[in-house]
Amino acid sequence: MKSSFMEPVDRLTSRIKKKDTWFQKALPPGLRVAVTPRHLATSDSYNLLMYSFRLAHNTISYMVKQGCMVIVAEYSKEVFNIPTASDEWRGAAELFNIRWYNSIVLMALVDADYKFMWVNVGSPGSCSDVQIWNDCDLRDHIVPDRISWPQPDHMMTGTPHTT
Incomplete structure (x- = not known):
């Protein structure tokens, strides 16, 4: 059974894999796939992600843009249903x-x-x-206190920490 991370990596690798050059080695597809969802899920800035992934912020910027396009291209037929009838458009x-x-x-x-x-x-x-x-x-x-809340209780055992 594949992990939930490896399924998109396997599907997107052919679209995002780069070739090594004499100048530098290409970044692995798993890293390229991980950056985009992390940015979209956390809304972290590229400068903050730079420290998490140890990549330059301009590289992350390019990878997020490319990652979004690749995800839409790969998953659009399965996930995105474009409304065709007027009531579907109203619902959207x-x-x-x-x-x-x-x-x-x-x-x-x-x-x-x-x-x-x-x-x-x-x-x-x-x-x-x-x-x-x-x-x-x-x-x-x-608000009207209709829930029977539990009585307050100590969460930790032992003596409280004092400074």
């Missing part, structure tokens, strides 16, 4: 908020083991936090 437009950001807010409550206890998905990204909080059903239970 509802996801595109006033500021032209394609965003949907996810609000979740998790326990100490990072297991989801409650999830609210679907508020448009143009809504403020207060609007989403005021409309969510979790607020309807927390």
Whole structure:
């Protein structure tokens, strides 16, 4: 079974692999694939990624641009469905908020083991936090104190650290 990282590396290698020259060795495809999702997921600047990947910021800039084009080219037939009917276009437009950001807010409550206890998905990204909080059903239970919260307890054993 392939790891979740190796599947895109294998699929994208033929599109992003560069040849070694007499001047320098080409960067490995795995590194080239790793840079783009890291930048997209974290929104880290190229200067910050420069220290994580030990690459120049201008190299990272080129790799992110190329990586986005390669990902779209490789996965577009499987993932991106272009609407064809007017009602499909209306549905797509509802996801595109006033500021032209394609965003949907996810609000979740998790326990100490990072297991989801409650999830609210679907508020448009143009809504403020207060609007989403005021409309969510979790607020309807927390504000009037209808949830039976556990009693406060010490999280650590032993003596507290003093400075």
